[in-house]
Amino acid sequence: MVPLQARVKAKTSQRVQLGVWEDLSGRVMTPDSIEGWIKPFYEAGIRNFYICNSPEEIAKWVQAARGFKGARIHAWMFSLNAYHDSAAVWSHREWGEVNRLGENSLDKSPYTPVYKWLSPAVPQVRRWVKDKAAGYAAIKGLASVHLDFIRFNDLFLGRKTQAERFHIDQRQIEPQWDFGYHPMAIEAFRRQFGYSPLELSAPYLSPEWIQFRMDEVTSLVNEIAQAVHARGKMLTAAVFPFPERARMMVLQDWARWDLDMVCPMNYNSFYREGPQWVKYSVSQGLAETRHRSKYVSGLFVVGASKADIVQEARESVAAGADGINFFNASGLVKAGMLDVVRQLNREFNGGK
DSSP states (O other), X not given: OOOGGGTSOOOOOOSSEEEEEEEOTTOOOOHHHHHHHHHHHHHHTOOEXXXXXXXXXXXXXXXXXXTSTTOEEEEEEEOSBOTTSOHHHHTOGXXXXXXXXXOBTTTSOSSSTTOOBBOTTSHHHHHHHHHHHHHHHTSTTOOEEXXXXXXXXXXXXXXXXXXXXXXXXXXXXXXXXXXXXOHHHHHHHHHHHSSOGGGSSOGGGOHHHHHHHHHHHHHHHHHHHHHHHHTTOEEEEEEOSTHHHHHHXXXXXXXXXXXXEEEEBOOGGGGTOOTHHHHHHHHHHHHHHTTSSEEEEEEEOTTOOHHHHHHHHHHHHHTTOSEEEEEOHHXXXXXXXXXHHHHHHHHHHTTO
């Protein structure tokens, strides 16, 4: 399938696309307040705004962005994580993803209350996620539907996240973090291979079981792509860093997805890696995707120095990235980094 971005020329003059993520779920804003929110970022050089909110609110953002030449709004969507969705979704306990202990994440969230995982093995879940994406894709003037949390739970966390946020030491794949064991997934696997993964002494080491779960997500993404492209919109996604790490950590095989643009979250600090690691991550991703889709490198600004963000952006572009996304907009402001965005925009785009 030819990605939409290969058939529709983006209306922008930036050589290196600059963007921000911001989760504004549940926040109702007027058109004037949205314009006021956009203005300082736009003046600094941001042209892509990845906003998480309802379709009704996102439509307001698209309307407000028309006053800013080249500004584009992307609908950032929680996909297999129902945290931002109504309690009505949570009440469908049979939709919840299940770990190797048989625990349902809608009953017992792993790591954090934010993790309310849904199973891609459940037909109703797949329909619900596709309908949600189609609702955003119906917004006139929207740049893209932007998938996030389109994965399984973290089998393990980054070194810094383990030590400093959750105070755990993960030395193996433990059952409470290992998800994908929904009864429907197990039955589908049994039909294909003749046995249950739970019959294995170490199912997390089974190449067949690993690939089966990754394929569940890949097929869902590619079905979403068909629906979104049919409405003339691009499909983009925030994903874990380079493909092998994404596959190992969250069973996310994003190099095989029908995306128009991929946004790997190259948050080096999570893994106790230096800025130079970002170039490695970008290179690894492009070695697999071979520019079939645009590559935008996601940088984590919270707690980072200005010098580090500049270096990480330069490393990304040197490795072949088509753009830079900053997580997040409010973090840029709190850290006083809009001047860094201006500097990078002048350097990469001549200030356009």
